[in-house]
Amino acid sequence: MDVFETLLELNPATHTIKVVDMHTSGEPTRIVVKGFPELEGTTLLEKRRCAREKHDRIRQSLMREPRGHGEMYGAILIAETELTRSGDADIGVLFCHNEGYSTMCGHATIALGRFLIDTHDLDIFPRRDTLQHDEETGLTMLRLHAPCGVVHVSVYTEDGHSDATRPVSFLGVPSFVTARDLEVEIPVAARWPRLRDAQRSCVKVDISYGGAFYALVSAEELGFPDGVRGPATLAEFDQATAALKRILSPQKELFKHPTEPDLEYLYSVMVVERRPTGELGLCFFADQQIDRSPTGSCVMARVALAVEQGRLEMGQGCDYESVVSVLNEGNGFRGTAVGLRPEGLVVKVEGRAFYTGAASFIVEEHDPLPTGFTIALPS
Ligand SMILES: O=C(O)[C@H]1NCC[C@@H]1O
DSSP states (O other), rough: OOOOHHHHHHHSSSSSEEEEEEEETTTEEEEEEEEOOOOOOOHHHHHHHHHHHHHHHHHHHHHHHHHHHHHHEEEEEEOOOHHHHHTTEEEEEEEOOOSSSSSHHHHHHHHHHHHHOOOOOOOTOOEEEEEEEEETTTEEEEEEEEEEEEEEEEEEEEEEETTTOOEEEOOSOOOOEEEEEEEEEEOOGGGOOHHHHHTTTTTEEEEEESEEEEEEEEETTTTOOTOSSOOOHHHHHHHHHHHHOOOHHHHHGGGOOOSGHHHHHHHEEEEEEEEEEEEEEEEETTTTEEEEOOOOOHHHHHHHHHHHHTTTOTOEEEEEETTTTEEEEEEEEEEEEEEEETTEEEEEEEEEEEEEEEEEEEOOOOOTTTBBOOOOOOO
């Protein structure tokens, strides 16, 4: 009997959650494959609400210490949704992080592309066998129902397994800009030191949607003329982006979605630095989590902005890096404007993901920290 079986045998009444862990450009995805309770609700968004209201302890236990850590990210597979039932999607997913449940995630979609091809367990992915494979291109197509809508994922496949050497790509939901060159007045009490030093009171931002709403701002606008990788510390960027998010979030008119009120909120402030070869981004999302990846959903949002500003044309692509991916060549994402729909721009995002492990998590009956904890350093 191996150590896992012994552990579970010692605790027969303990609920076990099984996960597979991956990373995409360094950003983790903990994929919950078994043990998550059945969620009430007919639609995926109703199930998202149910997860938040009735089972948030499970998210907390998996995302926070000691089972996770403050920068963990999760994907909960949902086999049945309204769109799998209607034949418009193959499987559903809920994304989660340090604060709750997001509406779109590009890095996790890239990881899931590989995992869903590689799993042949029909209890995990009941429609696995109905996926369309194109012999000529070697691509298997997968329709993932995310809270923001259906994302079309393409995965290079050989003998029923994903090819780790090739990128996974996806076509996101239509992306659109809701505000350009918005002058945001920063109240005196909320000004961060670099803004004060620069004797500025205003910051110019763009707001764009890529399955979630992003505020896009240059490092320079925030008072960091040396860019994202200059001498400024992450703590300084954290302070500036948190202040901006607090000021922008109540301005609901900036985050209007054409059909879904559940999607109408500011998810993240992304600090952007334009470079000759593409863009470098530092993304603070949810409760100021820092994305290690170049943020796939924000690639959608940034491509939509670049097309609207005339910096990218239809069919053109751009390379997107994070502060981690920029250290390793070929570890970033590529975003390409591929089609225009009345609802917005369709963007293709490409990137690579890798397995890091698999685990069974339990919470013992007398554990005084069943939902885990986080430690916040004073900023
Ligand atoms: O790649 C993405 O879209 C995600 N990564 C973490 C924050 C975003 O949801």
